[in-house]
Amino acid sequence: MKRLDFHAMGSRMLAVIDSDVPSAIFAVESVPAWFEEWEQVLSRFRFDSELSLLNRSHGRPMPVSETLWDVFQVALGMENETAGVVTPVILDALVQAGYDRSFDMLPVDTVSAATRVLEPPLLAMAGQDPTTRTLWFPDDLHLDFGGFSKGWAAQQAVYRLMPHGPALVDAGGDIAISGPPCASTAWSIGVLDPFHPESNLETLRVERGGIATSGVDYHRWKQDGHWNHHIIDPRIGLPASSDILTATIIAPDAVRAEVAAKYVLISGSKTGLDWLEADSLLAGIMVLQTGESIYSRRMPEYLWSE
Amino acid sequence: MQNRSTKKWLDIQIVIATLAMTFVLALWNLFARESRSVASVVVVEPLVQPASAVNSSAQPQTRILLGGPAPQAQSPSVVSIPAPVTTTRSSRP
Numbered sequence: 246m247k248r249l250d251f252h253a254m255g256s257r258m259l260a261v262i263d264s265d266v267p268s269a270i271f272a273v274e275s276v277p278a279w280f281e282e283w284e285q286v287l288s289r290f291r292f293d294s295e296l297s298l299l300n301r302s303h304g305r306p307m308p309v310s311e312t313l314w315d316v317f318q319v320a321l322g323m324e325n326e327t328a329g330v331v332t333p334v335i336l337d338a339l340v341q342a343g344y345d346r347s348f349d350m351l352p353v354d355t356v357s358a359a360t361r362v363l364e365p366p367l368l369a370m371a372g373q374d375p376t377t378r379t380l381w382f383p384d385d386l387h388l389d390f391g392g393f394s395k396g397w398a399a400q401q402a403v404y405r406l407m408p409h410g411p412a413l414v415d416a417g418g419d420i421a422i423s424g425p426p427c428a429s430t431a432w433s434i435g436v437l438d439p440f441h442p443e444s445n446l447e448t449l450r451v452e453r454g455g456i457a458t459s460g461v462d463y464h465r466w467k468q469d470g471h472w473n474h475h476i477i478d479p480r481i482g483l484p485a486s487s488d489i490l491t492a493t494i495i496a497p498d499a500v501r502a503e504v505a506a507k508y509v510l511i512s513g514s515k516t517g518l519d520w521l522e523a524d525s526l527l528a529g530i531m532v533l534q535t536g537e538s539i540y541s542r543r544m545p546e547y548l549w550s551e
Numbered sequence: 552m553q554n555r556s557t558k559k560w561l562d563i564q565i566v567i568a569t570l571a572m573t574f575v576l577a578l579w580n581l582f583a584r585e586s587r588s589v590a591s592v593v594v595v596e597p598l599v600q601p602a603s604a605v606n607s608s609a610q611p612q613t614r615i616l617l618g619g620p621a622p623q624a625q626s627p628s629v630v631s632i633p634a635p636v637t638t639t640r641s642s643r644p
Contacts, residue, residue, distance in 0.1 A: 259637050392642055417642040435635035442640075448632050460641030491641055529601075549632040 247273050247425070254288070254395055255282035256417025258308055260402060263426040264410030272409045276402050280416075283401070286312045287394040295389060299380065306372070306381040314378045316390060316397050317368075323393075323504045325369045331507045333388040334368050335477040365479050395419045396503030403499075420456040421499035433549065436446040439491045439532055446538065447530065450548045455499030459506035459534075460491030478511050485511045492517065495547055505529070514539055 247270050249260045260276040260455035262269045286295045295313050309317070324332045363399050368388075372381040390397075399416035406412035407423040413432055414421050425431050431452045435445035449456065459482075461476055478485035492509040499510040505527055511518030521529050521541045528543035 250624045261636060369610050395642065413636060415637040415639075416636075417640070418640045420637065420639055430631070433633040437638050437640035439641075445635065445638060448635055456639045458639040458641050463641050493639055540567035 249273050251277045251280075253277060254284050254398070254417065256408060257288070257415075258417065259413075259415040261413040262388050262406055262410050263412070263428075264432045266409070268498060269406075270404055271407035273412075276406070279402055279405065280398055282393065283312060283398045286310055287316060287390050287398075294405060296390065299389045301381065302382060304381055304384055306374070306379045308377055308379045311378070314380075316394060317371075317373075317380065319397060320390065320393060320498055321368050323500070327504065327508045329367055329392075329479060330511055331403070331504045332365075332368055333390045333393060335363055335385055335389055335391075335479055337393070340468055361430050366377065377475075382521070386395075392417075392457070392507065393460065396421075396499040397456065400455065400499040416499075416516065418458050418500060419499050419503050420450055420451050422455070425452045436493050436530060437491075439507050440536060446532065448549045449495065450549050451547060455496050455502035455503035456493065457506045458491055458493040458501060459503070459510045459511070461485070461489050476507065476510055480516045487511060488535075489514055489531050490534050491518065491532045492529060494521070495544075497526050501526075 246261065246263050246266065251258050252259075258277070258280060263272045264270075278475050284294075285291065288294045288449050289296055289300065291530040295310055298309055299313070320333050339457045344466045366383055366386045368386075370383055371386060373379065395416040396419040399419050399421040401417075401426065402414040403412050403421040403423045407416070411426050414424045420434060422432055434449040434451055434456055436444040436449060436458070439460060451546060459476065476485045477483070478489075487510055490511050492506045492510065494502045494505040496505055505521070506522075506529070509521060509529060509531060512520065514533060517531060518539060518541060519527075521527050525543075527541070527548055529541045530544060531539045533539065
């Protein structure tokens with residue numbers, strides 16, 4: 246088994262492959278380079294990234310790479326599926342909320358007041374031509390793929406590692422798994438306890454698929470005396486005011502897990518739980534601001550039992 | 552005369568037997584010492600690889616070698632939940 250820890254997309258990353266053959270080792274050692282390539286396309290914090298160029302294109306048609314095209318299409322599908330609750334068209338609201346630079350460089354306290362971004366546009370308003378892989382945006386449409394790009398990247402990396410053996414990629418908490426390891430029936434994944442970050446709330450057993458946690462417990466900063474966070478509710482154009490502190494979701498892939506975790510977090514525990522229960526492919530744990538934990542009906546299938 | 556020469560021959564036989572036994576024991580001890588060093592290398596190997604917490608059922612490889620340390624009784628594992636390979640959490644640097 247080969248394990249590689251590295252830093253990319255502003256987060257800690259981990260790639261694991263359950264094989265010792267040289268081609269598998271080489272593949273897993275290539276993962277940081279893949280992430281660097283994707284970050285150069287998808288980061289809004291890099292002035293010269295493809296996404297930044299697109300955000301500054303002011304309605305001009307722009308041919309895009311296969312990576313950006315693919316992420317755009319997946320994001321569009323997820324926006325439809327969540328009725329616009331999870332969308333990458335939140336950049337203006339994030340900047341207004343004070344999240345205008347990488348979190349590593351964000352000051353703890355800012356003095357400017359938050360301005361509500363009224364009626365942010367939807368991704369569906371963007372123009373696209375599949376034959377030339379060209380996109381053009383209305384003037385007020387600016388994207389931040391955020392955690393979505395981490396989930397997508399984790400899943401892509403696992404797809405590439407899969408032919409070499411059972412693989413796991415953790416992109417800052419968004420985890421993609423190709424299949425069970427050779428010597429066990431499932432991978433063991435901890436769910437961090439947001440109230441006691443030194444310990445895990447649960448230990449999950451996951452054979453394959455995706456796991457993601459979305460939360461307002463860590464990415465916080467003070468703006469004009471109020472605590473803000475990075476999870477924007479596009480319906481109000483402001484950081485979401487939810488009764489959930491963190492939501493952890495298990496889904497068929499890491500992108501769906503990331504989107505579902507965000508949807509549940511923004512929607513709140515009641516709507517979020519109903520939505521989870523309606524999809525037989527999802528399971529989740531919600532940790533509320535009060536400290537209470539809510540488990541979806543299918544969650545016990547994924548818990549290690551002593 | 553005959554008794555004296557028989558006694559002398561018996562003495563020689565005893566000396567040869569003693570030397571042979573000493574030689575055998577010395578060789579035995581020599582190889583046993585090498586075996587002990589091999590055995591210690593096997594034991595020193597890390598039993599748990601960083602990411603192998605998931606295969607807790609795998610038994611450590613041990614070899615019992617002649618002259619090596621007596622096999623130690625292994626206490627049965629009481630932990631049924633393997634240590635997590637990684638942890639999901641809200642994204643952080």
